Amino acid sequence: MKNKCTKLSDDDASKINLSIFDENDPVQFQEKLLIGFGCYFGFRGRSEHEMLLVTQISHGYFSDSHHMFPGVEWWGLNH
Numbered sequence: 001m002k003n004k005c006t007k008l009s010d011d012d013a014s015k016i017n018l019s020i021f022d023e024n025d026p027v028q029f030q031e032k033l034l035i036g037f038g039c040y041f042g043f044r045g046r047s048e049h050e051m052l053l054v055t056q057i058s059h060g061y062f063s064d065s066h067h068m069f070p071g072v073e074w075w076g077l078n079h
Helices: 010-014 026-040
Strands: 057-061 073-077
Touching: 026 073
Parallel strands: none
Antiparallel strands: 057 073
């Protein structure tokens, strides 16, 4: 059985290369953020995400004049 309390070691975290994601592609950009949250803020698996409140999540669309993602849907976490 897998240990659910296992934390990514600092050595393993330093091997993660987020630059492979193309930030000009909104899907890859959001995937990069998900990986970043998982590695650096401890969002692992499903349970931590399930504890987020709806009020902590934002959703919208970039304006049509946005320089990279005009009209593209986005999701984010409030701080």
